Amino acid sequence: MKDTPTVQASVRLGRYLRDNPVIPLIAFLLLLIVALEIMKPGMIMPIRVGRNGIFSTFWIGNLIKFAIPLAMLAACQVLTMLTSGIDLSAGVVATVAAFVCATASPLVGVGPSILIALSAGALVGLVNGIGSGIIRVHPLIMTLGTGLIATGCLQVYQRFVISTGTEIPGFLLWLGTGRTLGMPNGLFLFIPFAIGILGLMRYSGFGRLLFALGSNEHAARLSGVRSWQVLVALYVLSSIIASLAGLLYLGMIRTPSLSLANPLLLPSVAAAVIGGTSIFGGRGSFGGAIVGALILRVIDTLLTLLQMPQGARIMIFGLIILAVTAMYVRITGQR
Amino acid sequence: MTNVQHSNPILDAASIAKSFGPVRALTDARLRVSAGEIVALLGANGAGKSTFVKILTGALSPDYGRVLIRGKPANVGSPAKARASGLIPVYQEPSLIPDLSVFENLRLSGTSVEPFLEFVTKLGIEDIRLEDEITSLPLATLRILDLGRALASNPQVLLLDELTAALPTDLVENVLKVVREQADAGCGVIYISHRFSEISLLCDRASVLRDGQTVGELVIKPGVEEHVVELMLGAKIDLYQREGLSSALPNSSTPRLSIKSLSAEPKLEDVSFNLYSGEVLGVVALEGQGQDELFEILSGFRRQTSGAIELNGNLVSFAHPADAIAKGLMFVPGDRADALLAERSVHENIALPFSAAGSSWGPLKRRFENERVKHAIEKLQIDTRAQGEVRRLSGGNQQKVTIARWLAKGVETLLLLDPTRGIDVRTKRQIYRLVRELATQGAAVLFYTSELGEIPLACDRTIVIFNGRVVDIIDAKDATEQVLMRAAYGLERQGTEA
Known part of the structure; x- marks a missing residue:
């Protein structure tokens, strides 16, 4: 009678994409890769220039390798954003864990140094959790503050360990730089990690509470949820994830510094947002964030290939993030 | 023109x-x-x-x-x-x-x-x-x-x-x-x-x-x-039919809930009453007579300034809604928006309390949940065509979800604050019926309503709160709108010996 078929179809498509937000993102990722291949033929499909293999496992491996730490930090953002929070200390925490691990391992050995690194990270998370969950400081302010404090502590710490030198555990080097069948060894950490996060979000009581707190904290409280417990656990978990990402990144970059993983922070927020996570809470997907991290890496490669000056690259990077997010909101009708 | x-x-x-x-x-x-x-x-x-x-x-x-x-x-x-x-x-x-x-x-x-x-x-x-x-x-x-x-x-x-x-x-x-x-x-x-x-x-x-x-x-x-x-x-019904038969007041000597001289800022002055298992106790009050504070205290959202709550004869106090829920006191607030996760599914809204305690943060118990959620949905006849997001449901169905949550969890004492506000007659009747049925099964229900006509339909007795105090307790069979209205305004009951 009056159901215009086109309206119906577009509504249905919108709803389908809304329920499966990863699909348009993957399409966009493929589009970018095609653009890359057109700009520099043979980069991704070496067969066209006579090398073997249909796709360059080297290039794809490299893409994945550098997307992994970004995707792990994006997990911190997705989880905290679900509760309408954010973790701005994640980059610093990753750096702290990497630096502490590298400087402590000559003194105490590999195993204990990793433990110490993770505990240092978890400590920052605990402070974040207490601040935002119990004292109710806004997570943006809280994690910004603890991030700065942790940076300061790291500088003080550096003076004490300056003579001990650094050593990067061989295991982390293997994980960070090694390859198996052309794919980065980092996947041995990342695949179980990703399954764990996806399972946590969808099939665990804790995951359900994250969504509940972000949708309507009052309703969660009414249902008997003690939100401070959830938030403390969440920020500790987020910092442990950031620490793991930092350790992996250490093995990848191989030179510990006082700002090692810091530049990954804002891209991790961008990856989460591009991946369809709402900063207002209650909606988010880690699958989307993984694709978001891949998209950011491809864009980065694309801009490097264009041989643009650094300033222009950063500008275009920002513009593309805004454009992707706007397009995404349009397609799926969500914020 | x-x-x-x-x-x-x-x-x-x-x-x-x-x-x-x-x-x-x-x-x-x-x-x-x-x-x-x-x-x-x-x-x-x-x-x-x-x-x-x-x-x-x-x-x-x-x-x-x-x-x-x-x-x-x-x-x-x-x-x-x-x-x-x-x-x-x-x-x-x-x-x-x-x-x-x-x-x-x-x-x-x-x-x-x-x-x-x-x-x-x-x-x-x-x-x-x-x-x-x-x-x-x-x-x-x-x-x-x-x-x-x-x-x-x-x-x-x-x-x-x-x-x-x-x-x-x-x-x-x-x-x-x-x-x-x-x-x-x-x-x-x-x-x-x-x-x-x-x-x-x-x-x-x-x-x-x-x-x-x-x-x-x-x-x-x-x-x-x-x-x-x-x-x-679409079918003829009797508008003013009483839901179920009045369950005779049980003779158990200890009430489920005994409220003693409860007071709280700013409105609640001194409220005492007993709520027995197996009964629906109405609460009648004009806007802002202390009923909001009363429900907030009983559901663990705030503490009383003085007075005591006894549950089955034991003194209790609640620092958090979780404490009240642990003791079987479950609250349905007056504003649906306060109780629902608007963008989450019907299932998730109903199953939320199952995951609340720290001990249940692990893997979801799917089968256990599904069974109980399904039962509650059927019991309340929730229209689940738009169950992907609660906000797409009609107001009455949303209200049913807030109640279904506690039905699934298993309720002993249900605290309803104006549960029928802004919903249609058919849903109202379903809610009265449900409330009566819960009482028959041994639950105790405290039922505040801003519509006086509901009292004789759903309740056994009703307390009337005026200026933060209980001014009258009226049996449902005497609770005509005039009687309730007079009492709600703090007027003496006509024809009583007083």
Whole structure:
């Protein structure tokens, strides 16, 4: 009678994409890769220039390798954003864990140094959790503050360990730089990690509470949820994830510094947002964030290939993030 | 421009249709309002009333159909344009900006102060100061201010959506009087309410929606209620039938809940009563007599300043709703929006309490949950066609979800704060029936309602709170509206020995 078929179809498509937000993102990722291949033929499909293999496992491996730490930090953002929070200390925490691990391992050995690194990270998370969950400081302010404090502590710490030198555990080097069948060894950490996060979000009581707190904290409280417990656990978990990402990144970059993983922070927020996570809470997907991290890496490669000056690259990077997010909101009708 | 226009309706909406994915909310809705006419828009839960209102006010665009105001297409699709063409809505939730003063809110909407003050005074709020901040004013006052603002902006058509829900009775009278005057002055009024008493008092005609379709337009005259209900439900029912038989008051000597001299700032002075298992105890009070504080204390949202709560004879106190839930006291708040995760599924909303405790943060117990959630959904007959997101459900179905949550969890003492506010007759009856059934199974139910007529339908006894104190306890069989009303105003009961 009056159901215009086109309206119906577009509504249905919108709803389908809304329920499966990863699909348009993957399409966009493929589009970018095609653009890359057109700009520099043979980069991704070496067969066209006579090398073997249909796709360059080297290039794809490299893409994945550098997307992994970004995707792990994006997990911190997705989880905290679900509760309408954010973790701005994640980059610093990753750096702290990497630096502490590298400087402590000559003194105490590999195993204990990793433990110490993770505990240092978890400590920052605990402070974040207490601040935002119990004292109710806004997570943006809280994690910004603890991030700065942790940076300061790291500088003080550096003076004490300056003579001990650094050593990067061989295991982390293997994980960070090694390859198996052309794919980065980092996947041995990342695949179980990703399954764990996806399972946590969808099939665990804790995951359900994250969504509940972000949708309507009052309703969660009414249902008997003690939100401070959830938030403390969440920020500790987020910092442990950031620490793991930092350790992996250490093995990848191989030179510990006082700002090692810091530049990954804002891209991790961008990856989460591009991946369809709402900063207002209650909606988010880690699958989307993984694709978001891949998209950011491809864009980065694309801009490097264009041989643009650094300033222009950063500008275009920002513009593309805004454009992707706007397009995404349009397609799926969500914020 | 005069005679022809005059006989035409001010507002004429015809053949309106709207679908949300597979759910067809409206198929053929129509509404005509002439100058000086008050038309009641009626419809059961899920009949498509909210969607129709959203289309009339421009919040949604129809898939099909047109809305004319004074013969010209009202550019529906944007609330601002609907407003500009003269259709001014007033909703249950006042649309005033909380952090601004009354004056600033008027400035924002371009309303002139003089007529506004005149209307507000006429509506019965005399002590309003323009520099008062919105947050500092009680809800009932805000509703009046919102209405005053709408009246002052020269509406062609006023749309009043559940305006009198939870307004104190004296204000309701003023509101009805002023709305009538406004209509007599040539304004068209669309009046949405679930209260038949107001409709028969105020309205000229009623337009009834059922399953997305306008099924009848009636002239209001005595006895029309039965016919309206019949149209709304599609089958004849007895409107005033008592749900189930009164369960005899159990003789158990210890009450489930014993409240002793409870007080809390600012309204609750000194409340004591006993709630036995197997009974539904009504709470009657005018707006702001301390009932909100009472429910907040019992549900663990706040602490009393003095007094005690005994549960099965043992002293208890709750620092958090989780403590109250652990003791079997479960709360359904008056505002559905406070209780629901609007963007999450029906299942998740109902199953939320299962994951609340730290010990259940691990893997979800799917089978256990599904069984209980399904049972609760069936028990309450929740329409699950749009179960992906609770906000897509109709108001009545949303309310059922808030109750289903506790049914699934297993309830011992249910605290209901105005659970039937703004929902249709059929859903109300389902809720009465459910409450009676829970009581029969041994639960204790505390049932506050702002509609006095519900007390004899759902409760065994009722306490009446006035000025923060229990002023009377009335048996359901004596609880006529007059008796309750007198008591709610703190008047002595007539014919008692006192």
